[in-house]
Amino acid sequence: MKEEILKKSIDPTVHDMLAVAEAAHLETAWDRYQKQLPQCGFGETGVCCRNCSMGPCRIDLFGDGPTKGVCGATADIIVARNLLRMIAAGAAAHSDHGRDIAHTLVLTAKGKGGGYEIKDVAKLHRLAAEYGIPTEGRTKEEIALDLGKAAYAEFGNQEGPIRFTRRAPAKRVALWEKLNIDPRGIDREIVECLHRTHIGVDNDAVNLILHGLRTSLGDGWGGSMIATELSDVLFGTPKPIWSEANMGVLDEKMVNILVHGHEPTLSEMIVAASQDPELVALAKSKGAEGIKLVGTCCTGNEVLMRHGIPPAGNFLQQELLIMTGAVEAVIVDVQCIMPALGPLAGCFHTKFISTSYKAKFPGATHIEFHEEHAFETAKQIVRTAIEAFPNRMKDKVHIPKEKSALMAGFSVEAIVGALGGTLDPLLEAIKSGAIQGIVAVVGCNNPKIQHDYGHINLVKELIKHNILVVNTGCNAIACAKAGLLLPEAAEMAGDGLKAVCKALGIPPVLHMGSCVDISRILVACAAIANALGVDISDLPVAGAAPEWMSEKAVSIGAYVVASGIYTVLGIAPPVLGSMSVVELLTAGAEGVVGGKFAVEPDPFKAAALIVDHVAAKRRALGI
Amino acid sequence: MKEIFVRLDRCMGCHSCEIACAVEHSKSKTLFGAIFEHPVPKRRVYVEWVKPDHKLPVLCRHCEDAPCMHACISGAIRRTAEGVVITDEDKCIGCWTCVMVCPYGVIGRHLETHRSYRCDRCPDRDEPACVSACPTKALVYQTVDEFSANVRHAAASEMVAGERG
Amino acid sequence: MSPTRYVIVGGSAAGMAAAQSIRELDAHGDILILSAEADAPYYRPLIPYIVTQKKTAEEIALMGQGPYTARDIHVRLNSPAISVDTGARVVNVLGGDAVPYDKLLIATGARPYIPPEIKGVDTPGVYAPRTLADARSLAARAGMARHAVMAGGGLLNLKTSFALLERGVAVTLVVASPEVLSQVMEPDGAALIRAALEKVGLRILTGRNVVEVLAGPNGVSGVRLDTGEELPCEILCIGKGVRPNVEFLEGSGIVVERGVVADEYTACSVPDVYTAGDVAITFDPITGKRIMTALWTNAVEMGRCAGRNMAGHPTVYSGTFGVLNATQVADVPFVSMGIVHTSGTPYEVHVHATANTYRKVVFSEDGKRLIGATLVGDISCAGFYRHLIRERTPVNGLKAEIIGQRLHYGHFIRW
Incomplete structure (x- = not known):
């Protein structure tokens, strides 16, 4: 295998497919990244401003050229404004996802959800109680309607608070109120970001960034949490489940359907449609042995968590999956879907099917999905996929063989269940030092870092140091592929963590779901902090995003830090043009919100930073 | 200069x-x-x-010992009084010899006009x-x-x- | 001290480059060029434009164009040298006079090789175009011709083919090798070029030779091939390589081994006599072997070096690759240089081909040095390949970029 290919990923299926891509002259994100080099240093450092038409302006960081934009904005102002806009976009993406789930809940409650039903009534009742919605003597639909509307209202809430923010420890909430960063409404804060970054509004870097934290809190403890919680009500709260991961899950004899994107509303129905006897029969009539549904990105995680649908790869594998020539259809909704897929699918028999009115793509077949006709549309989509099967070009089929077994499904409820119904055994393990701390490793892939190298090495280092890892998103898929989501992976952990895992029969790395499900991690942190009577910022916990790339990741990083958690990024965000913003994010923030950022591309060094941090927090707690 | x-x-x-x-x-x-x-x-x-x-x-670099100028088979490359090595697009025949000998890789090929430029x-x-x-x-x-x-x-x-x- | 008398035999690339180079270093010497041709020195590679009638003889004149700006360079036309007396230090010119020299450059170039097995080559309409005079004659005949046959698939014949096609003459290329351009690349690389040639209307017959010229009342009326096929045509162009013009050196004491032998300072075996260009034997820096080339660019480079040596600035000539070609054939550019014929050799070869491009990169057996490259369709990075081959630079960490054709100058900077 060529060294150049080996350098791009640590995943053998990727090596295999990149060789195929090269031979077939098919372009990938890695090729396009190479063609972008060098990338503009002004953009990289965040000192390019395009917010008004007196610009675009940029700051010469060497001092010979301009030090201010036309309006007089300095590097500090421009960097802070740009960062705020990234947070706004990320929070908007997560929260709009949450809104769609609330919409589905409302439709389902009204009996207009085309095939959905309320699956977790217990959770519905718990959430209703949180919102003060009466449950006595009411049908689940009646309760769900009130809950859906209450969730809806959070988006347009003008004065706050957002209900779920009150799950945070009282000390934390008091701090947010004191700093004036307690979000008032999900949409309001996002809108205010855009207002503040308009020419001539907020020109104070600290004030801008504080609002960024407020906006992101409306994501983590608002939009994302609504997405997670209402998805559980509708589709069921995940429980431990077995599956397998990586490109080897594709089955040459089956109609392979890849679901890709983020919102479970679509994928839930695709799961149902793929099991529809009539459609299975249709698949067989076309010469296939059946229908194999696989996932990627967060949609992949959603259907894995609830149905055990195998994830076939993470973000950077989306193109490679099409290149196997064995995928009949890629069905997408929103977020992280490369527009490269359309032209690429055109080189194969693969149907690239877009479904959201919000997200259209060149080269895609658009079959618009509306919740009211969910199952019918899902069947139509699956049928389209099946009909592509006879067009498969046999000589172009190349499926890498590697796959790994995995255990997923660790919602907070499932973790508590695994612990025997209470958090106490976990708290005891933390206190005893068997588990030194808990670290969330999340985020995307990015061709700037060897694919999965950051994810896997960081996670392995952490568990070696007896740190329990919880993960979501593309990190979770990376770990699944590497066999880290297996109870046997406890062998790779330090003695303390190994013993706990063995006693409980759980992996040392717990898959908690999709990116919006990072809200589950917040809930877990809040619960642990409350149980110990401390703030989240006192806990021996940390967050990490070793291969992040999306604006959503910026919002996540911001709400994790604003929740009091130390966060290590593998890639520097575009803020290096302002030393004061850098100082604020990597040092100053700690004195304000109890959390801060660090940037460390080397996963081993990142692990060392986190291990030190966890140890320091333990010392401060006196454990 | x-x-x-x-x-x-x-x-x-x-x-x-x-x-x-x-x-x-x-x-x-x-x-x-x-x-x-x-x-x-x-x-x-x-x-x-x-x-x-x-x-x-x-x-x-407008090299002192411009290899492109000497390699040119059509007399299209010369040095001006100001020391700038220039390609006369009217004389260039698009043979790309200059491209082949330039050690800096800075001579472009205009595919539409079939002329080199720099x-x-x-x-x-x-x-x-x-x-x-x-x-x-x-x-x-x-x-x-x-x-x-x-x-x-x-x-x-x-x-x-x-x-x- | 009286001015040095520089005599240069031959008024083309090597001779003129030497003259220019001498003048840049010696403002006072007498520079005399003896040219056998009737035309003042011109850019020989441009003679196809005379055939197409797109350029005039003035437009392709050498003096005053490109680097040729030197003053007081005297060119005697119609003056072929018939012998050299190295004892008396004179050159005898056809017509009787003896030209004395202090420094002499042999730059008489080469002439087309006409294979003796082709019968009837004296028939009007048979060309091996080399000079401006040949091109004028061919241009005139193209006006009355409907078909032309080109014997040989080298670059010269291809360029002439294009010129004739432009003039509305139907052209058939008869190539002995299995593919065109066999001297500068292997058949897999040439396939793209052949496709481009055929696309513009050239008919190509491979694996065949012209054996006889058929004559009619107006000269050539056709050719017969070794397969027995007869092709009607009014023009036959023979492009089968060249032979050095060395006959006049017989008895001069100057060592000739096919070509004129030069040392690393371009000097001949006799004091104060130098040589450069197509007539000279030089060496290939990759293989160290003696070679002769017939390339304008090489001739200029060696001529400049000889000029410096003649003007008293000892300069080593670094030799040249046997293959060093760049051009565009129809819409397909190509570059080929160094060692590119690799079948049956132990060299490390990397080939990358797409529908429109072909790239072959050749490394030494140990993989540590670049020794050759053929680029077809996309010739980016060509200058870096030449530099690496010529300087025998160890490729070290650059290998992936070399193979992937992604070199740029930044790779050669020590950061």
Whole structure:
């Protein structure tokens, strides 16, 4: 295998497919990244401003050229404004996802959800109680309607608070109120970001960034949490489940359907449609042995968590999956879907099917999905996929063989269940030092870092140091592929963590779901902090995003830090043009919100930073 | 005689020099005009990237012993009185011999016109467009003496700063 | 001290480059060029433009164009040298006079090789175009011709083919090798070029030879091939390589081994006599082997070096590759240089081909040095390949970029 290919990923299926891509002259994100080099240093450092038409302006960081934009904005102002806009976009993406789930809940409650039903009534009742919605003597639909509307209202809430923010420890909430960063409404804060970054509004870097934290809190403890919680009500709260991961899950004899994107509303129905006897029969009539549904990105995680649908790869594998020539259809909704897929699918028999009115793509077949006709549309989509099967070009089929077994499904409820119904055994393990701390490793892939190298090495280092890892998103898929989501992976952990895992029969790395499900991690942190009577910022916990790339990741990083958690990024965000913003994010923030950022591309060094941090927090707690 | 020098530590990789160059070599000499012209005007400076993260603009050095000029089989390349090596597009036959012998890789091939092209130091301007466009002054237009004097001054002030601690 | 008398035999690339180079170093010497041709020195590679009538003889004249700006360079036309007396230090010119020299350059170039097995080559309409005079004659005949046959698939014949096609003459290329351009690349690389040639209307017959010229009342009326096929045509162009013009050196004491032997300072075996260009034997820096080339660019380079040596600035000539070609054939550019014929060799070869491009990169057996490259369709980075081959630079960490054709100048800077 060529060294150049080996350098791009640590995943053998990727090596295999990149060789195929090269031979077939098919372009990938890695090729396009190479063609972008060098990338503009002004953009990289965040000192390019395009917010008004007196610009675009940029700051010469060497001092010979301009030090201010036309309006007089300095590097500090421009960097802070740009960062705020990234947070706004990320929070908007997560929260709009949450809104769609609330919409589905409302439709389902009204009996207009085309095939959905309320699956977790217990959770519905718990959430209703949180919102003060009466449950006595009411049908689940009646309760769900009130809950859906209450969730809806959070988006347009003008004065706050957002209900779920009150799950945070009282000390934390008091701090947010004191700093004036307690979000008032999900949409309001996002809108205010855009207002503040308009020419001539907020020109104070600290004030801008504080609002960024407020906006992101409306994501983590608002939009994302609504997405997670209402998805559980509708589709069921995940429980431990077995599956397998990586490109080897594709089955040459089956109609392979890849679901890709983020919102479970679509994928839930695709799961149902793929099991529809009539459609299975249709698949067989076309010469296939059946229908194999696989996932990627967060949609992949959603259907894995609830149905055990195998994830076939993470973000950077989306193109490679099409290149196997064995995928009949890629069905997408929103977020992280490369527009490269359309032209690429055109080189194969693969149907690239877009479904959201919000997200259209060149080269895609658009079959618009509306919740009211969910199952019918899902069947139509699956049928389209099946009909592509006879067009498969046999000589172009190349499926890498590697796959790994995995255990997923660790919602907070499932973790508590695994612990025997209470958090106490976990708290005891933390206190005893068997588990030194808990670290969330999340985020995307990015061709700037060897694919999965950051994810896997960081996670392995952490568990070696007896740190329990919880993960979501593309990190979770990376770990699944590497066999880290297996109870046997406890062998790779330090003695303390190994013993706990063995006693409980759980992996040392717990898959908690999709990116919006990072809200589950917040809930877990809040619960642990409350149980110990401390703030989240006192806990021996940390967050990490070793291969992040999306604006959503910026919002996540911001709400994790604003929740009091130390966060290590593998890639520097575009803020290096302002030393004061850098100082604020990597040092100053700690004195304000109890959390801060660090940037460390080397996963081993990142692990060392986190291990030190966890140890320091333990010392401060006196454990 | 002034030359275009590159201060290697300054390049941000923003490609502004490339855009300014293409615009200067367009008919309209405006960005919004240039992008709609046919054939599309060509840049003669290339921002390149080297691991781990070095960025640099590369352009014709107008070599003292210009191999392209001597290799040209049609007499299209000559040196002006100002010392600039220029390609006469009317005489160029598109044989690409100059491309083959240039050790800097800075001679472009215009596929529509089938002519080679390169930096002409912007004869209509006091300062070449790339130099004017560079936001960090990574490109400077100076005589050899001026440039080396500036390098000396920079080194000296760094030393002074170093001694002051 | 009286001015040095520089005599240059031959008024083309090597001779003129030497003259220019001498003048840049010696403002006072007498520079005399003896040219056998009737035309003042011109850019020989441009003679196809005379055939197409797109350029005039003035437009392709050498003096005053490109680097040729030197003054006081005297060119005697119609003056072929018939012998050299190295004892008396004179060159005898056809017509009787003896030209004395202090420094002499042999730059008489080469002439087309006409294979003796082709019968009837004296028929009007048979060409091996080399000179401006040949081109003028061919241009005139193209006006009355409907078909031309080109014997040989080398670059010269291809260029002439294009010129004739432009003149509305139907052209058939008869190539002995399995593919065109066999001297400068292997058949897999040439396939793209052949496709481009056929696309513009050239008919190509491979694996065949012209054996006889058929004559009619107006000269050539056709050719017969070794397969027995007869092709009607009014023009036959023979492009089968060249032979050095060395006959006049017989008895001069100057060592000739096919070509004129030069040392690393371009000097001949006799003091104060130098040689350069197509007539000279030089060496290939990759293989160290003696070679002769017939390339304008090489001739200029060696001529400049000889000029410096003649003017008293000892300069080593670094030799040249046997293959060093760049051009565009129809819409397909190509570059080929160094060692490119690799079948049956132990060299490390990397080939990358797409529908429109072909790239072959050849490394030494140990993989540590680049020794050859053929680029077809996309010739970017060609200058770097030449530099690496010529300087025998160890490729070290650059290998992936070399193989991937992603070199740029930044790779050669010490950061």
